[in-house]
Amino acid sequence: MGAKSKSKTRERATRSVVLFHNANKGHAVKALKTVRGLLESRGVKVTLAESKSAEAALETCDFAIALGGDGTMLHCSRRVLPHSVPLLGVNMGGLGFMSAVDFPGFKKQIERILAGEFRAEPRWMLSVEVRRGTRVVFGPHQALNDCVIRAAEQARAVTLDVDCGGHSVSSYFGDGIVFATPTGSTAYALAVGGPVVMPDVNAFLLAPISPHQLTARPLLVSTEQPLTAELRRRNPYDRPQAFVSVDGQIDHSLKLGEAVYLRRSEKPFTLLVPPERTHFDLLHEKLKWGVR
Structure with a gap:
């Protein structure tokens, strides 16, 4: 949804991340360990969203990651909004309309993500x-x-x-x-x-x-x-x-x-998306827009 500020890529390398996951999805629970390892092996501090330090971490982290589907993204958007933290969705199955990448895609694009190359897209709530x-x-x-x-x-x-x-x-x-x-x-x-x-x-x-x-x-x-x-x-x-x-x-x-x-809402929610992807690309891929 539109916001007055324009979409832009983040300009600095990632130092800290808050990691959300859908505990009701077994594959998301398994992916949590892998994603955490990938991040920490690159020097990124990872805070789990269910930990006691999560709210404090959301005040200073570079962005948050949500492992799950669209329902997980909806829940996480409310958690990160007060802190103005961008959210990156990693789809773990299903439609994943709001997710930036799927799990294999995250592993392939992690360097670009951590380098701040993904675009920050403001969405009013x-x-x-x-x-x-x-x-x-x-x-x-x-x-x-x-x-x-x-x-x-x-x-x-x-x-x-x-x-x-x-x-x-x-x-x-x-x-x-x-x-x-x-x-x-x-x-x-x-x-x-x-x-x-x-x-x-x-x-x-x-x-x-x-x-x-x-x-x-x-x-x-x-x-x-x-x-x-x-x-x-x-x-x-x-x-x-x-x-x-x-x-x-x-x-x-x-x-x-x-x-x-x-x-x-008083301020917009920020979604991280691949810089080359347009909303029409998303409609084509997820909703088969224009397919005959």
Whole structure:
């Protein structure tokens, strides 16, 4: 997702790294030892993300590495964001859309990575909180991909009133809404009919989920304006139930009288990517974009 600062390569050799891994993936656990050995043999100080010293290390490290898939990247983005630490994804299986390299690729390109040749690409995140009146009851939580508001009951639709910058956008009746960043436009939002948004576009994507309205279509809005979504009764007898999900990892049961507030994160998350790779290359490789 777009940020004001331009992408650039890091200009100095790596001295310290914080290493994350998905402990639920056996091959990621095995790869941890190999990656740590490769780094330490080149004089790089390695701190494991689950260690007590990890938060202090994130204040001074050159970048962090995430061994896993896209879910691991989403989790790690929230950990590194407060420290403004770039994150390099090493895909350990699955789609790995946000990963810079796969595990064999990491071993082949480690010298380039440590020399600072990979490009730092800023991505704005979505800050999400739920309020009841003026009281915050959930969040703020940061989403790299999306915030989803969905009906909690199967085969039941909900009504969501959406405002942008204090102005009414629409009242949506359907299964819910996906609020996505450009980074998340290739995830859930794409599956419900939203467009692919290039990462450097300063916009958020609003994509209704199965709306019962012919005019309810995906919408791009500026990141400069905050968004609000409120659960509403459709009639006096309606008892709607919904939930809020941040990147599919942090959930909240949304109640009547509560509103979801969404805005651009205070600072961008930084993703490390190969300098020669374009976003179109990624679409071709991962999503088979344009394949007939």
